Amino acid sequence: MEMWKESQLKQLTFAREIDTAYPILLRFAENIGFNFCAISLTSTDRSADFNALQINNYPKTWNQLYEKQNYSKIDPVIAHCNHSMLPIVWSKEVFSQTPQLWSDLQQHGLRHAWSQSFLQAESGLCTMLSLARKNGPLSPLELYEHFGYMFYVTSHMSDLFVRNMPKRPDKPAQPKLSPRELEVLKFSAVGKTAYEISRILCLSERTVNYHVQNVIVKLNVCNKISAVIAATRIGII
Structure with missing residues (x-):
C-alpha cells in the first residue's frame, strides 16, 4: 500500500467523530482523483420515520435542487x-428511468461517479459513500484498485454514524399492578361501582377502594376515571 494511503486510512481509523473523519475522507477522495465526496446514512425501510444524515461537498445548487425535486425517492443509486x-458506477443506463435526474447531475459537474454501501441488517441502516468528478470516466481497473479501500471506509463511517446517533430515550417502565388491582381496574372500566366490585370479588367495599387508590397512585392520576383512561392508553387493559 502506498504510504499516503496507509497514513490517511490510519487517521480515518482513529477518528471518533463524523466531523473529524469526513475531512480525512475528502482528502483521500481527492488524492485518488475525485472532486466530490458524499457520505450518508439512510434507512432501508422506506416507511420508517428516519431523517437521512448526510455530509458532502457537492455544489450548493445541486443539493438544493436534489432536495427541492425530492430526487431521493427516485434515485436508482439509493435503490x-x-x-x-456491490459498488455501482453511475451511468446513463443506470439512470435510464430518471433521465431528468441524470441530466441535472451532468449540468452540476457530477458526471463520473460510483457509490458503495454498507448495510447493517440488525438496524436496517444503510451507509452510502459516493465519489464523483467532473471529467474522466471510471475504468474497471480504477474501480478494482479502490474497491477494498472504499468498502473499509464505508464500514468504518457506518460505525461512526451509528455510534454518534442520538440515543432514543428509554420508554418509561409500565406501572406494575397486582392481579387484584388489575381485576378491580377492569371492573371499574366497565362501570362497576366499588360496592358492585366488592360483591363480585367477595371483598369488602373498603378493600376495593384501597385497591382503587393504589392504582391511582401507581398510574400517577387524580381519580378512578383518569386511571381507567391512562391504563387503556398504555395497554394495561
Whole structure:
C-alpha cells in the first residue's frame, strides 16, 4: 500500500467523530482523483420515520435542487445501495428511468461517479459513500484498485454514524399492578361501582377502594376515571 494511503486510512481509523473523519475522507477522495465526496446514512425501510444524515461537498445548487425535486425517492443509486453492497458506477443506463435526474447531475459537474454501501441488517441502516468528478470516466481497473479501500471506509463511517446517533430515550417502565388491582381496574372500566366490585370479588367495599387508590397512585392520576383512561392508553387493559 502506498504510504499516503496507509497514513490517511490510519487517521480515518482513529477518528471518533463524523466531523473529524469526513475531512480525512475528502482528502483521500481527492488524492485518488475525485472532486466530490458524499457520505450518508439512510434507512432501508422506506416507511420508517428516519431523517437521512448526510455530509458532502457537492455544489450548493445541486443539493438544493436534489432536495427541492425530492430526487431521493427516485434515485436508482439509493435503490441499489439499499439492498446491495456491490459498488455501482453511475451511468446513463443506470439512470435510464430518471433521465431528468441524470441530466441535472451532468449540468452540476457530477458526471463520473460510483457509490458503495454498507448495510447493517440488525438496524436496517444503510451507509452510502459516493465519489464523483467532473471529467474522466471510471475504468474497471480504477474501480478494482479502490474497491477494498472504499468498502473499509464505508464500514468504518457506518460505525461512526451509528455510534454518534442520538440515543432514543428509554420508554418509561409500565406501572406494575397486582392481579387484584388489575381485576378491580377492569371492573371499574366497565362501570362497576366499588360496592358492585366488592360483591363480585367477595371483598369488602373498603378493600376495593384501597385497591382503587393504589392504582391511582401507581398510574400517577387524580381519580378512578383518569386511571381507567391512562391504563387503556398504555395497554394495561
